[in-house]
Amino acid sequence: MTRPIPHPSRRSLLRVAGALSVVGAAPRVVRAQGPTIRLGVLTPLTGAGGFDGPRMLKAMQAVAEEINRNGGLLDRKIELVVEDDETNPEAAVRAARKLIDVDKVPVIMGTWASAVTTAVAPLCWESKTFLTTVSGADSITQLPHQGYLIRTQPNTQLQAGKQAEFIASMGMKRVFLMSIQAPFAAPTQARLADVLKQNNAELIGSLIYDKDKTTYRSEVDQALRDNPDLIYLNGYAPDVTILLRDLYRAGYAGARFAQSYAVTSKVLESLPAEVTEGVYTVQPSADVGSPAFELAAKRLGIPQPDSYEAQATDWTSLVSLAIAKAKEATGTAMRDNVRKISQGPGTKVYSAIEGLKLLAAAGEVNYEGASGPCDFNEIGDILDCKFRYQRVEKGKFTFLKIV
C-alpha cells in the first residue's frame, strides 16, 4: 500500500521560503550552527607549567571566539576541548588518550614541557592527530612524527646558541650550567659549550639535578667550587626558586641566568628582592610591534602578550586556516596544508579571520604570526625567531634588548 505524498500547501511553502530568506539575510554567525569543530587543548593548567598554561589557553580561546563571532570555520563553530596535562607525562598521556579516543579531536594544541610532548607525540602521530607545542628539546622534532607536529618555539640548538652569544657578549668567561633532568638538558649543554668556546668563553662545568627536592645546597656547593662568573639555571620555576635562594645563602655574588619561564613575575613576588637582584632572563620573544602582535594584544586586552600567549594565538590561527584551506578538519589535512597557509607567496595575513576571508574568496594566504613569521622546515621547526633579554632590578624586570 502506498501513501500519497501530501502536496505542500501554498501557505506552508511560503513559510519555508520566508524562513530561508531570514536565514540567508542573517549574518554568518547565525549560520555557523552545524555540529561544532572540536579542537583539543592539552596544556599545563597545574604543575611547573601552571603559570604559562592558563594564559596560553586564554589566548587560544580568544582566537576561537573571534572566529566564532565572525562566522565560524567551514560554517561551523569551533569548540575547544580542554584537558590539563599537569606538567606530568603520565597525566598528559591519559588526557591525550581521552582527547583522541573519546572527543576525537583532530589536533592537540598546547603541550609545554618537553617530557610531556615527548610522551604525547607518539599517540598523536599514530592516530593521525596534529600536535602543536612550545617544548624546546631538539629531540622532539626529530621524532618520526610524519609531519603531524609543528612547534613555534625555537629548538634548543637555536636557543642555546643565541644564549651563549649573549652570555659571552656580557663579558662572562667562566660559565657553570645547572640543569634539571629534562630532555633539553644534554643538548643545551653541548651547544652552550660549543658556542661559548667560539666566543672566547668557557663552560667550566655542569650538573644535572633532580627535581622535587626541598633544597639544593649540596648542588650549589658543587657549582661554586669551580668559581664561575655566571651560573645558568636551566630548570623550571619551583626548582629555580630554591636554587636562587640557596645561591644567595651561599653568598654567591656572580651573575645568574635563567629562562623566563623559570623566573616569572610570580617568582619575583615570592622571593625577597635581594635574592633575585641582577638575574638575567631570556625568552623567545613575541614579534613585538608586528601587526599580528598588536592584534593579539588587543584581543587579549593586555599591553604586551608574551611569547607563549603569542604562540598559542598562532596555533589556533594556523590550525583554523589549515582546516579552511583543506575544507576538512582532520589531522592529516592540517599536516598537508599548514605550510600552504603559513609560508610561500600568498598574501600576508595577520589574523585568522583575515585569512579565512581571503581563503573563502579562493585566495592564497601567508600567515605572519604574533610569535614570528611562522615558517616551518620539513621537520616542523620554525626557521627564525627573536629573543628578549631582561634583567631583574629591585624585584622587577627591566628590559635589556630584543635580538
Place this chain on the structure above:
Amino acid sequence: MGLAERVIQLLLNGLMSGALLAVPAIGLTLIYAVLRFPNFAVAAHATVGAFAGYVANTRLGLPILPSVLCAFAVAGLLGVASDEIVLKPFRPAGPITTAIASVALTVALENVVRFGFGNELRGYDLPIARDWRLGAIRIGPQQVENLAIAIIAVAALFAFLGSTRTGKAMRAVADNPTLANIKGINADAIGRLASFAGMGLSGLGGMLIGLDTTIDPLTGFRTVLSVFAAAVVGGLGSVPGAVIGALTVGIGEELSLLFLSPEYRSVVGFLVILLVLTMRPRGILGQRAY
C-alpha cells in the same frame, strides 16, 4: 674544600633535610600505628599546613612561630574532619582500600587549595639570611631555626607519648587494640587524637619545607614519596623509627653525592629502602609504636 670538609658539609645538609622530613614522617607513622593504614593524605595536609601558615604570616601579619602553630592546628583539625567524614567509612573494607581512598582525598584537598590560592609559587614574609660560615663549612640560620622547631615538635610528641595518660593510652591502642579496648580505652577518641597530631605534624612539616623554599599546591605531594620512604625505613608504625628513617634517607641522599651525580639523588632514598627492608623487613626499629 678538602674531602673531610665536604663530608662534614654533606652530613650537615643531610641532617637538616632529614630533620625536615622527619616531622611529616612521624605524622604518617603515628596515624599508621593507631589506625593501621598508611594515610597518604599527609601530602595534602602538609600543603594545607603550609598555606595556613602562609595566611597567618602574610595576611594576618603573624611572626613565624605563631604561624607554625597555626599550620599545626589547621592541618590537625582538617585531619580529624577528613578522617571522620571521608576515611572512616572505608576502614571496614581494609587498610589497602582506605589507603587508596586517602590518595583520592589528597588529590581532592590539593585541588581545593588550588581553587583558593591558584597555582602560583608563594613565599613567606621572611628575609633570607646569608649562611653562617665556620671555615669552609656553612650553615643557614633558617635551617637551624627549622631544625630547632622540628626538634621541639618531636620532643613534645615524645613527652606526650611517654609521660601523659592519653599518650600511654595511644601507645596501648597502637600495640594491641583489643587489649586496650578491654582496659576501657576509647579507641575512637584515640584515633581522632592520632589524626589530629599526625596531620598537625604533617602541616607543620609542610610549613617548615615552605619556609626553606616556596609553597604551591604541590608542596606536600612533591615530598610524600621521601616521607613515606623515611617512615618505611624506620619501621612503619614506629615513631622513633620515623626519625631514624628520615635521617637515614636525608643523610644517605646527601652522602651519595660524593660518588654519584646529583640527578641520581632520589634513587638513593629508594635503594636505602630496598637495602633496609631486605635485611630488616619491618624496618630499622620494627613496628612498636614507641
